[in-house]
Amino acid sequence: MKATPKRAAKLAKLRTQEFDLVVIGGGITGAGVALDAASRGLEVLLVERNDFASGTSSKSTKLIHGGLRYLKNLEIGLVREVGQERAVVHDIAPHLVRPEKMLLPLVEGGSLGKLTTSMALWVYDFLADVEGDDKRVMLTKEETMDYEPLVRKDILTGGGFYAEYRTDDARLTIENVKTAEHHGATALNYTEATDFVYDDDGIISAVVCHDRFTDEKITVKTKHVISCTGPWVDELRGVDRSMTDRHVFLSKGVHIVVSRERLPLQHAVYFDVEDGRMFFAIPRLRCTYIGTTDTAYKGDPDAIPTYKEDVEYILKGTNAIFPSVNLKIDDVESSWAGVRPLIFEEGKDASEMSRKDEIFESKSGLLSIAGGKLTGYRKMAERVVDRVGDQMKERGEKLKDTHTKDIYLTGGPFQDFAAVLTYEKEIAAQLEAASLAPDRAAYLVSNYGKQSPVIIQEALKRSEGTDVARLACAEAAWCIENELTLYPIDWVERRSGRLYFDMPSIAPVLDEVLAVFADAYQYTEEDLAAERAKVEAAIKWVSTFEAAPEGTVVHEV
Numbered sequence: 001m002k003a004t005p006k007r008a009a010k011l012a013k014l015r016t017q018e019f020d021l022v023v024i025g026g027g028i029t030g031a032g033v034a035l036d037a038a039s040r041g042l043e044v045l046l047v048e049r050n051d052f053a054s055g056t057s058s059k060s061t062k063l064i065h066g067g068l069r070y071l072k073n074l075e076i077g078l079v080r081e082v083g084q085e086r087a088v089v090h091d092i093a094p095h096l097v098r099p100e101k102m103l104l105p106l107v108e109g110g111s112l113g114k115l116t117t118s119m120a121l122w123v124y125d126f127l128a129d130v131e132g133d134d135k136r137v138m139l140t141k142e143e144t145m146d147y148e149p150l151v152r153k154d155i156l157t158g159g160g161f162y163a164e165y166r167t168d169d170a171r172l173t174i175e176n177v178k179t180a181e182h183h184g185a186t187a188l189n190y191t192e193a194t195d196f197v198y199d200d201d202g203i204i205s206a207v208v209c210h211d212r213f214t215d216e217k218i219t220v221k222t223k224h225v226i227s228c229t230g231p232w233v234d235e236l237r238g239v240d241r242s243m244t245d246r247h248v249f250l251s252k253g254v255h256i257v258v259s260r261e262r263l264p265l266q267h268a269v270y271f272d273v274e275d276g277r278m279f280f281a282i283p284r285l286r287c288t289y290i291g292t293t294d295t296a297y298k299g300d301p302d303a304i305p306t307y308k309e310d311v312e313y314i315l316k317g318t319n320a321i322f323p324s325v326n327l328k329i330d331d332v333e334s335s336w337a338g339v340r341p342l343i344f345e346e347g348k349d350a351s352e353m354s355r356k357d358e359i360f361e362s363k364s365g366l367l368s369i370a371g372g373k374l375t376g377y378r379k380m381a382e383r384v385v386d387r388v389g390d391q392m393k394e395r396g397e398k399l400k401d402t403h404t405k406d407i408y409l410t411g412g413p414f415q416d417f418a419a420v421l422t423y424e425k426e427i428a429a430q431l432e433a434a435s436l437a438p439d440r441a442a443y444l445v446s447n448y449g450k451q452s453p454v455i456i457q458e459a460l461k462r463s464e465g466t467d468v469a470r471l472a473c474a475e476a477a478w479c480i481e482n483e484l485t486l487y488p489i490d491w492v493e494r495r496s497g498r499l500y501f502d503m504p505s506i507a508p509v510l511d512e513v514l515a516v517f518a519d520a521y522q523y524t525e526e527d528l529a530a531e532r533a534k535v536e537a538a539i540k541w542v543s544t545f546e547a548a549p550e551g552t553v554v555h556e557v
Contacts, residue, residue, distance in 0.1 A: 001213070001521045001522060001523060001527055002521060002522045003213060003214055003521075004480070004520065004521070006481075007188070007213070007484075007486075010186055010187075010188055011188070011211060011214065011216065011218065013186055014045065014186075014188075014209065014218045014220050015218055017043070017221070018043075018221035018222065018223070019043050019044065019045045019186075019220065019221065019222045019223070020037075020042040020043045020044065020222070020223050020224060021037050021042050021043070021044045021045070021222065021223070021224045021225070021226065021388060022044075022045045022046075022047065022193070022207045022220060022222040022224070022225050022226075023037070023044060023045065023046045023047070023225075023226050023228060024047055024193045024207070024225065024226070024227045024228065024229055024236065025048060025227060025228035025229035025230060025232075025233075026046055026047070026048025026051075026052040026053070026054075026173070026177065026187070026189055027048075027052075027053055027055055027056060027057035027173060027228065027229075027230055028053065028057040028169060028172060028173045028176065028374055028377045029057075029228040029230070029369060029372065029377055029380055029381065030046055030048070030226075030228035030229075031046070031052065031053075031057075031173045031174075031176035031177045031180065031377075032176055032377040032378050032380065032381035032404075033046075033226055033228055033369075033380075033381040033384060033385060034046040034176070034177065034180035034185045034187065035176050035177075035179050035180035035183065035185070035381070035404060035407070036378070036381040036382055036385045036402055036404050037185075037381075037385045037388065038180050038181075038183040038184050038185035039180075039183045039402070039403060039404060039407060040385065040399055040400040040401070040402060041399075041400055042388075042399070043184070044180065044184070044185040044186070045185070045186045045187075045188075045220060045222070046177065046180065046185055046186070046187040046188070047187075047188050047191040047192070047193055047207075047209055048187075048188070048189045048190070048191065049190070049191065049192030049193070049212065050189065050190065050302075051189050051190065051486070051487070051489075051490045051494060052170075052173055052174055052177055052187075052189050052484070052494070053169065053170040053173035053174065053494050054494065055230050055231060055232075055301065055302075055338070055339075056230045056231065056338045056339060056340065056341065057169050057170065057173045057230075057374070058169055058170035058173070058336070058338070058493070058494050059169075059253070059255075059304075059336045059337065059338025060169045060253075060338065060374050061253070061255065061280055061282075061291060061292055062166060062167055062168060062169050062282070062284075062289075062374075063100070063164055063165065063166055063167070063280070063282070063374075063375075064085075064086050064089050064090065064097050064164070064165035064166070064167050064374065064375045065082070065086065065164040065165065065375060066079050066082050066083030066086060066124060066127070066128050066164075066375070068120065068121070068124055068162075068270070075355070075356065076127065078355060078356055078373075078376075079124065079127050079128075080127040080128070081376060081379055082373055082375040082376045083124065083127050083128025083129075083130075084127075084128055084129055085375050085376055085378060085379060086128060086164070086165050086375060087128075087129070088378065088405045089165070089167075089172075089375070089378065090165050090417075091405075092404075092405070092406075092407060092408050092409050092412070093172070093175060093408070093409040093411065093412055093449075094412070094414045094416060094417045094419075094420050095411055095412060095414055095420045095423075095445055095446060095449040095450075096167055096168065096171055096172055096175060096409065096411065096446070096449070097165045097166075097167045097172070098165060098166050098167070098417065098420075098446070099134075099163060099164075099165060099417055100163075100164045100165055100166040100268050100282070101161060101162070101163060101164075101267050101268065102161070102162055102163070102164045102267070102268045102269070102270050103144070103147055103148050103151075103159055103160075103161055103267045103268065103269045103270070104117065104121075104159055104160040104161070104162070104269075104270045104271070105144055105148070105151050105156055105159045105269065105271055105272075105321065106144075106156070106157045106158045106159055106160070107152070107155040107156055107157060107271075107272055107321075108155045108157060109155070110272040111272055111276060111278065112272075114138070114157065114158055117138070117160050118136075118138050118160070121136035121138075121160050121162050122136065124136070124162065125162070130162075130163060134162075134163035135162075135163075136160055136161065136162040136163075137160070137161045137162075138158065138159075138160055138161075139158055139159040139160065139161055140158055141153075141156050141157055141158050141159075143158075143159070144156060144158055144159035147159065147161065147266065147267060148265065148266055148267060148269060149266075150263075150264070150265065150322045150324060150325060151269070151271075151321060151322065152320070152321050152322065152323050161267075164268070166268070166282060166284065167374075168446070168447070168497055169374055170493075170494040170495075170497065171446075171447055171494075171495075171497070172374075172409075174483055174494070174495065175409040175410050175411055176377075176409060177484070178409075178410045178482070178483065179407065179408075179409050179410050182410065183407075187484065188211070188484070189484050189486065189490075190211070190212040190213045190486055191209050191210070191211045191212065191213075192209065192210045192212060193207050193208070193209055193236070194208050194209065194210050194239075195207075195208040195239060196208065196225070196239065196240060196364065196366070197219060198364060202363060202364055203364055203365045204222070204225050204240075204364045204365050204366055205221065205222070206219050206220055206221045206222060207219075207220045207222055207225060208220075213486060223395075224365065224367070224388050224391060224392075225365065225366050225367065226367045226368070226369065226384055226385075226388065227366060227367065227368040227369070228368075228369055228384075229368075230301075230341045230370065231248065231250055231301035231339050231341045232301065233248055233341060233360075233368050233369075233370045234247050234248050236366075236368065237360065237362070237366070237368055240362055240364055240366045242360070242362030242363065242364060242366060244360070246343065246344070246358070246360065247343075247344050248341045248342065248343065248344065248370050248371075249296070249341075249342045249343070249344035250296070250297040250298070250301065250339040250340070250341060250342075251294055251295065251296065251297065251339060251340040251342055252293060252294075252295050252296070252297035252304060252337060252338070252339050253291060253292035253293055253294060253337070253338055253339070253340060254291055254292060254293045254306050254310040254311075254314065254335065254336070254337045255289050255290060255291030255292050255314075255335060255336050255337075256289065256290050256291065256306075256311055256314050256315070256332045256334075256335045257287050257288070257289045257290075257332065257333050257334040257335060257500055257501065257503075258287065258288055258289075258290070258327060258331045258332060258333060259286065259287055259288075259331070259333060260283060260285075260286050260287055260288055262288075262325060262327060262331045263281065263283075263288040263290075263318070263322065263325055263327065264283075264288075265281055265283045265288055266283075267283075268280065268281065268282040268283065269281045269282075269321075271317075271321045272321070273317035273320070274317070274320060277293075277294065277317075279291060279292070279314065279317050279318065280292070281318060281322075284501055285442060285443060285446075285501060285502070286501070286502060287333065287501050287502070289500070289501075290314055290318050291314060293310060293313065293314070293554075294340075295553050295554065296553060297339050301339055304337040304338060304339060305337060305541075305546070305548075306335040306336070306337045306542070306545055307545060307546065307547065307548035307552070307554055308329070308545040308546060308547050308548070309547065309548050309554040310335075310337070310545070310548075310554055311329055311332055311335065311545050312329065313554065315327050315328070315329065315332075329545065332543070332545075333503045333504075333543065334499060334500050334501075334503050334542045334543055335542050335543070335545070336500055336542060340355075341370050341371065342355065342370075342371055343356070343357075343358045343370060343371045355371065355372065355373050356371055356372065357369055357370065357371040357372030357376065357380045357383070358370060358371050359383065359384055359387060361387065365391060367384055367387055367388065369383075369384045378404055378405070381404070382402045382404070385399070385402065386399075386402075410449075410451070411448055411449025411450055411451050412449055412450060414449070414450075420445065420449075423445055423449075423450070424441050424442050424445045425441075427441040427444055427445055427452050427453070427456070428441035430453060430456050431444075431456060431471075434456060434459065434460055435467055436456060436459055436460075436467045436470065436471050437467050437468050437471060440468075440471060443502075444456075444475075447495075447496065447497070451478075451482075454478060455471070455474050455475050455478045456471075456474070458474035458475075458477055458478055459471045459473070459474035459475075461474075462474060465512050466508070468505075468508060468509060469508065469509045469512045472496075472505075472509035472512065472513055473509070473512050473513060473515075473516050475491075475495075475496065476488075476491050476495075476496075476513045476516045476517065477516050477520070479491050479495045479496075480516070480517070480520045483495055486521075487517070487531060487534065488513060488514055488517050488531045488532075488534070488535055489531070489534045489535050489538055491513065491517075492506060492513075492535055492538065493538060499538060499539065499542060500542070503539070503543065506535070506539065510532070510535065514528060514531060514532055514535075517531065
């Protein structure tokens, strides 16, 4: 395989330039940090050892939400900050961060009663400055049944109806990376930071990187380093010899995906499970996904399994609140399992630990940030880049103030969500005129926003194959050119989201998409076979479920 000219040019830059800041870790936090720092005028390099968003940042519940349940732990500051951030992230990318009304059924014996729910949702709205039609509404039993006919009726006592936002976490990460590059940052995936170089005062002066695509070792000069490596943050602190008693605790969360036909919800639902947890069931285009679990995890963060028991646990809780659907394990099309990198707190189990972020600063100057929530990524980035500003003051330099709340992510801008819906109709018309599957309009706009027409034009240049295959190949080619997509699995899983949300759409276009990558990266026959095997292995990994090894804690009861 051969690197594209764009990637080769970036690698050449690493060999010759000194950066103001190297950001290690290409999840949502690292992407947010790269954008924040680059938009303040710093020369930034972002490196990720796998693909962007390949860890926790593609395996969340995919909600930009305030964390209603954190009110129980009296984390008022956290709820206020992320509650207010929902509106900011929606404003800068409404095609990606979409309004999602949430129904909270109240049931006999549930964790929340009518009065406590009403008060909690009122406080939730107050902390998040929610206004107008998005304010919470309390429902009678009959109104709740009207909103969601599938909810179990014999134990239903009423409900709450409130506003959240749904996203695709991987797409949100990718668009932050691209927007950072538009502000001058350099971003490289499959480039691993393996070691540090120190000056005579013990301060990091360079980061040793291994480009896994070309198998090249490059020492990158830099003035500052931020580690945003999530589950691996303690690993790099170990390399820096700066570990302390404060460390990361990994909590595993599992989600499953069924077709919308099998669980045809009218709204997202946040519901009680008999052991005291609560699940989300969230409709998304042709599917509905359900989760999540919250258990201690001590295995490999690069390969987090979904066990049969995980699936059965989620199905049991779902069938208890939606008994008429009677979901079975064979209904599960896909799944994902990720780990939350929480800050360890003695005496607390996984579900009780705070979701607050924390910054660690070593004597070498290394800044490491961990914890936090997807919703709060922008504020986390602001805080840790401000700490870079503190380090700059010691050199007599000054850092500009952040302004990322006013920076539209690539794919926009849109005036509001109504404009997004209008745009979807325009894209549907373009697809229909081109004989290219107009039903893919909502998918294209939710993934790529105003970048969609370029993909359609690329598809029109292709004369062979079905309309669906032509569009998929155009999409893949565009992602290779514009989204640092190195391997077919990058596109299948994180750029298109098909591995999770549209599994049936993969097989009909896989041969053609593989050919696009083969042409772009000059695959040999062996390369082509290897990349096909990676996709097939990923499909098996997310759709087949083995029993957990004996002694494994699958979920906490």
